[in-house]
Amino acid sequence: xxxxxxxxxxxxxxxxxxxxxxxxxxxxxxxxxxxxxxxxxxxxxxxxxxxxxxxxxxxxxxxxxxxxxxxxxxxxxxxxxxxxxxxxxxxxxxxxxxxxxxxxxxxxxxxxxxxxxxxxxxxxxxxxxxxxxxxxxxxxxxxxxxxxxxxxxxxxxxxxxxxxxxxxxxxxxxxxxxxxxxxxxxxxxxxxxxxxxxxxxxxxxxxxxxxxxxxxxxxxxxxxxxxxxxxxxxxxxxxxxxxxxxxxxxxxxxxxxxxxxxxxxxxxxxxxxxxxxxxxxxxxxxxxxxxxxxxxxxxxxxxxxxxxxxxxxxxxxxxxxxxxxxxxxxxxxxxxxxxxxxxxxxxxxxxxxxxxxxxxxxxxxxxxxxxxxxxxxxxxxxxxxxxxxxxxxxxxxxxxxxxxxxxxxxxxxxxxxxxxxxxxxxxxxxxxxxxxxxxxxxxxxxxxxxxxxxxxxxxxxxxxxxxxxxxxxxxxxxxxxxxxxxxxxxxxxxxxxxxxxxxxxxxxxxxxxxxxxxxxxxx
Amino acid sequence: xxxxxxxxxxxxxxxxxxxxxxxxxxxxxxxxxxxxxxxxxxxxxxxxxxxxxxxxxxxxxxxxxxxxxxxxxxxxxxxxxxxxxxxxxxxxxxxxxxxxxxxxxxxxxxxxxxxxxx
Numbered sequence: 001x002x003x004x005x006x007x008x009x010x011x012x013x014x015x016x017x018x019x020x021x022x023x024x025x026x027x028x029x030x031x032x033x034x035x036x037x038x039x040x041x042x043x044x045x046x047x048x049x050x051x052x053x054x055x056x057x058x059x060x061x062x063x064x065x066x067x068x069x070x071x072x073x074x075x076x077x078x079x080x081x082x083x084x085x086x087x088x089x090x091x092x093x094x095x096x097x098x099x100x101x102x103x104x105x106x107x108x109x110x111x112x113x114x115x116x117x118x119x120x121x122x123x124x125x126x127x128x129x130x131x132x133x134x135x136x137x138x139x140x141x142x143x144x145x146x147x148x149x150x151x152x153x154x155x156x157x158x159x160x161x162x163x164x165x166x167x168x169x170x171x172x173x174x175x176x177x178x179x180x181x182x183x184x185x186x187x188x189x190x191x192x193x194x195x196x197x198x199x200x201x202x203x204x205x206x207x208x209x210x211x212x213x214x215x216x217x218x219x220x221x222x223x224x225x226x227x228x229x230x231x232x233x234x235x236x237x238x239x240x241x242x243x244x245x246x247x248x249x250x251x252x253x254x255x256x257x258x259x260x261x262x263x264x265x266x267x268x269x270x271x272x273x274x275x276x277x278x279x280x281x282x283x284x285x286x287x288x289x290x291x292x293x294x295x296x297x298x299x300x301x302x303x304x305x306x307x308x309x310x311x312x313x314x315x316x317x318x319x320x321x322x323x324x325x326x327x328x329x330x331x332x333x334x335x336x337x338x339x340x341x342x343x344x345x346x347x348x349x350x351x352x353x354x355x356x357x358x359x360x361x362x363x364x365x366x367x368x369x370x371x372x373x374x375x376x377x378x379x380x381x382x383x384x385x386x387x388x389x390x391x392x393x394x395x396x397x398x399x400x401x402x403x404x405x406x407x408x409x410x411x412x413x414x415x416x417x418x419x420x421x422x423x424x425x426x427x428x429x430x431x432x433x434x435x436x437x438x439x440x441x442x443x444x445x446x447x448x449x450x451x452x453x454x455x456x457x458x459x460x461x462x463x464x465x466x467x468x469x470x471x472x473x474x475x476x477x478x479x480x481x482x483x484x485x486x487x488x489x490x491x492x493x494x495x496x497x498x499x500x501x502x503x504x505x506x507x508x509x510x511x512x513x514x515x516x517x518x519x520x521x522x523x
Numbered sequence: 524x525x526x527x528x529x530x531x532x533x534x535x536x537x538x539x540x541x542x543x544x545x546x547x548x549x550x551x552x553x554x555x556x557x558x559x560x561x562x563x564x565x566x567x568x569x570x571x572x573x574x575x576x577x578x579x580x581x582x583x584x585x586x587x588x589x590x591x592x593x594x595x596x597x598x599x600x601x602x603x604x605x606x607x608x609x610x611x612x613x614x615x616x617x618x619x620x621x622x623x624x625x626x627x628x629x630x631x632x633x634x635x636x637x638x639x640x641x
Binding site: 215 | 547631
């Protein structure tokens with residue numbers, strides 16, 4: 001067995017273990033000096049990213065990876081934890097690793113003047129471990145544990161600027177909401193465990209009956225994870241948290257939010273996949289409706305904001321609505337093979353493609369907001385203007401982010417939104433009309449930002465403002481390059497990454513068979 | 524070579540198609556035409572004279588710093604005409620954690636009703 005095969009075999013464990021080990025080592029490495037610590041953290045995330053890409057390339061080729069902590073004999077009643085990585089999990093892990101890598105590079109300059117950076121980087125790596133754990137685990141209780149790790153690390157990072165009362169308040173709200181969501185997730189897991197004596201997602205998925213208790217567990221899981229994902233009207237913590245955390249942290253929080261979103265989809269498609277004909281049409285319509293409300297309220301609230309970061313946070317809420325709309329449309333039709341092949345699969349592709357596009361577009365805009373704050377110490381749109389003269393590269397990155405989030409061709413957002421518009425139009429034209437309207441309003445929102453911050457005459461108080469350090473520009477450049485690449489070559493991305501992820505999500509039988517080879521599927 | 528070919532593939536969306544490369548080429552050609560047409564424009568205007576000043580219906584021009592429209596004033600007409608919507612949305616966003624939990628309970632209740640009826 002070559003080294004590469006060895007790493008590939010143990011990759012699901014390594015992806016979580018390396019950041020976790022790195023988190024505990026970071027305070028020690030910090031004792032040497034700050035530069036060594038920063039390099040150490042970037043190396044940890046870089047190695048993790050390489051392993052994620054290695055694992056993903058194998059998973060996308062059609063090999064689901066199952067990794068057992070404990071006895072490998074699955075028939076023995078021994079306590080064990082199982083990681084199961086299908087294309088959807090690998091796809092989510094790619095998103096998480098890109099965001100993390102860019103965030104730690106950006107952090108080098110962005111927060112270099114702050115104290116307590118050993119704790120900051122420790123928490124970032126803990127958050128990474130928790131986030132990857134949520135995406136890769138095949139065990140419900142383990143999912144809850146990683147959800148808690150992610151929540152606690154996120155809360156501490158949101159409150160990182162402890163001198164600002166608003167940051168502490170946002171962190172408090174975040175931990176209240178996260179604890180509540182986690183408790184409901186735990187209660188749902190207890191309901192399932194009490195009935196089926198199992199915690200493994202595949203095992204539960206193979207025996208689930210859609211009884212009254214299962215219905216209660218489904219409602220609680222969807223509601224709790226949707227709240228963590230920022231679905232309207234449970235989104236109100238999100239502008240507080242995204243708006244008050246340092247921009248480098250917000251970027252990772254986007255990944256953590258997407259991990260909760262992944263949880264909703266894993267529950268609907270895999271855990272309850274076996275009851276698919278009974279429940280999905282209604283659940284699908286609920287998700288579609290939540291998506292529509294999320295889009296409209298998110299974008300309407302963004303339009304009236306005067307704080308740059310809070311405005312982007314509301315736009316991020318609206319973008320999650322697009323994802324819900326696409327995947328909800330797919331879920332609505334999944335019980336009808338003909339309709340699903342005709343419309344549903346396109347909607348699912350659009351929704352899943354939009355997960356990565358949303359992460360990149362919103363992520364880039366938050367980095368721009370961070371750069372503007374770094375240069376001016378200002379986030380209010382009313383107090384800024386004319387910065388394009390001083391910050392040329394940041395302005396270009398903002399324009400790329402603006403075009404991408406508004407779904408303007410040839411950026412990445414256009415390709416995924418096109419799939420969503422087309423498929424939802426065939427399901428019900430009103431859905432796509434609302435989606436297009438929301439997209440137009442998003443464009444209006446960011447044109448307002450562009451005018452307020454970057455255009456207009458040079459203001460005397462910003463005369464001395466200079467462009468941000470090169471390392472921050474480099475971080476923004478990485479995301480901008482991926483955005484343009486995804487936008488110019490959507491077919492390549494859809495064929496090689498998105499379609500395997502869609503198949504991974506809808507083929508719950510394949511996911512279950514990795515653990516229970518005798519599973520036939522259906523009732 | 525195969526990778527290069529796949530990069531140029533037209534993206535089939537089910538009911539339509541989308542090729543960003545073709546779009547990009549078209550945009551470049553359009554910009555070239557605009558640039559050429561622009562070249563026919565009158566180049567004889569006098570810089571730094573009244574000719575290049577904006578005309579504000581005879582009103583005096585303020586200093587440039589005072590002419591910048593602030594973020595909150597953009598879309599003023601739109602937000603005022605839909606004031607009732609934005610007022611209600613603002614009322615909904617109380618920034619009070621108890622209300623966040625309340626909305627969570629509301630959604631759980633609705634989901635229970637819908638899923639309970641299946």
